[in-house]
Structures are given as structure tokens and as C-alpha cells.
Amino acid sequence: MKRYGYHRTSTREQHLDRGINEITSYCQTNNLALEKIFTDQQTGKNFYRPRYQVLKEDVLREGDELIITEVDRLGRNKQETLKELQYFRDNHIRVKILELPTTLMDISKLDNSMAQMLMETVNNMLIELYAAIAQAEIEKKEKRQREGIEAKKARGDWDNYGRPSIMSDEEFMFEYRSLLAGDINATGLMKKLGMSKTTFYRYVSRINSIKNSQGQ
Structure with a gap:
């Protein structure tokens, strides 16, 4: 059994230190070996996060433990977050949530099946x-x-504000790799990401410009 941590912030301006320190401190206090803490600095609305996907698909195995500080550090979409937690349960990966002390208890050590069921x-x-x-x-x-944007439009300040992006370039590139690998076509990826053709190719153009500027 191996033990891993995961922490996420929504933007690069927010610091990861607090969550990393909380997970590390919990393990040290309880004399628990911690292999590694994976981190992302991306939105919690979806699970298109490179480090999270590596942790979930390539690292965690049956019998392992995953430690997070709060439910919303895993995700902020209720149904998708519950689906991820069900995936871990189905694959016998225990998730400990530091803000919920009852998840830190070892239910299997309770005296009877009724107590275990109630705690679960x-x-x-x-x-x-x-x-x-x-x-x-x-x-x-x-x-x-949305209300702020509408207010800016009403004042005529919208042109100075600019239209917000659907997702970050990093998130798009993570998904775009599946197209480059031939796992999905452009139409299918547009549908998956909920993007119009114009928006999709604007991202593609921006990604290609970044790669060219880096000499890749």
C-alpha cells in the first residue's frame, strides 16, 4: 500500500503551500509514510488536469490511499466529484479528506457490520x-x-474587458493531445469540450504559435 496526496488551486496566483503543508503535517503527526503530493493549478469545474490524470491513471493502485485537504480541492462540480470518488471506491483506493475527520477513521476496525454501515x-x-x-x-x-460582464457591457466597457476564455491553454493542450494521437477527430473534440468551430481553431492557432515560439 502506498500513500499519495493531491492538492489544487484555481490559479497560479494562489499558493499551493498551505495544502501541501496540511497533508505533510497530517502524515508526520500520524507517522504515515507519504510517497508524493501531486498538484495542479487549474479550475475545479472539471477534471482535465494533467497531474491529477497522471495520479489517477498511472500511479494509484488497488489498496493505495489518497489524501486531500478539502472536497473542493478535488473538484467543484458535485456530480463529477462524486463520480471520481466512486471510481476510487470501486478500485479499492481509500480517500482521506482532512476537513472530514470521519473519513480518517478505519471503518474496517469497527466492532460490527452495523456500525461500519452507519459510519459509511x-x-x-x-x-x-x-x-x-x-x-x-x-x-x-x-x-x-456574469453580472459584472453585463454591467460592463451596459457601460460600454466590454471592449476593454475582453471575452473570457472557456479553459486555459494548458487544459486545452491536455485534451488536444488525444486528437494528435488519433484517438478522436476534431469534430468529436469540439463536442466534448463544448466549443464552437471558431473557438476551437482559435485555441489551436494559439497553441501552435506557442510551440513555434519555443522552437518545438
Whole structure:
């Protein structure tokens, strides 16, 4: 059994140190060996994150443990986050969430099956509640952003503000690799990412410009 940590911030301006320190401190206090902490600095609305995908698909194995500080550090989309947690359960990978102390308990050591079932039910309810709160917070933030954009349009400041991107260049490049590998065609990728043809090829052009400037 191996133990890994995962932490995420939404932007590069936010520091990863706090989450990394919390995970490290928990393991040191409880004398638990920690292999590595994986980090991303990208949105929590989806799971198109390079380091998370490496951790999930190439590193974690049956019997391993994954430690996160809070539910929303895993993701802010309730249904997608619950789906990821179910994936870990199905593959017998234990997830510990530091903000939910009941997830840190070893349920298998409880005296009887009824107690185990009750504790598992409590954990599931708490996780679903926290996931719902995380999604509500991001929806509230997006609502404020939309209202701000509409206010700028009404004042005639929209041209100075500019139209926001659907996703970061790093997120797009992560998905675009599947097209380069021949796993999906352009139409299929546009549909998957929810992009119009114009937006999709604007990203492609930008990615190609970056690669050319780097001499790749």
C-alpha cells in the first residue's frame, strides 16, 4: 500500500503551500509514510488536469490511499466529484479528506457490520453535502462574473474587458493531445469540450504559435 496526496488551486496566483503543508503535517503527526503530493493549478469545474490524470491513471493502485485537504480541492462540480470518488471506491483506493475527520477513521476496525454501515453512510452524506456546497460556491462566483460582464457591457466597457476564455491553454493542450494521437477527430473534440468551430481553431492557432515560439 502506498500513500499519495493531491492538492489544487484555481490559479497560479494562489499558493499551493498551505495544502501541501496540511497533508505533510497530517502524515508526520500520524507517522504515515507519504510517497508524493501531486498538484495542479487549474479550475475545479472539471477534471482535465494533467497531474491529477497522471495520479489517477498511472500511479494509484488497488489498496493505495489518497489524501486531500478539502472536497473542493478535488473538484467543484458535485456530480463529477462524486463520480471520481466512486471510481476510487470501486478500485479499492481509500480517500482521506482532512476537513472530514470521519473519513480518517478505519471503518474496517469497527466492532460490527452495523456500525461500519452507519459510519459509511455518514461519510457519504457529509461528502455529498460538502460537494454540493463547493458547486454552489462556484455557481455563485460565476453568477457574479456574469453580472459584472453585463454591467460592463451596459457601460460600454466590454471592449476593454475582453471575452473570457472557456479553459486555459494548458487544459486545452491536455485534451488536444488525444486528437494528435488519433484517438478522436476534431469534430468529436469540439463536442466534448463544448466549443464552437471558431473557438476551437482559435485555441489551436494559439497553441501552435506557442510551440513555434519555443522552437518545438
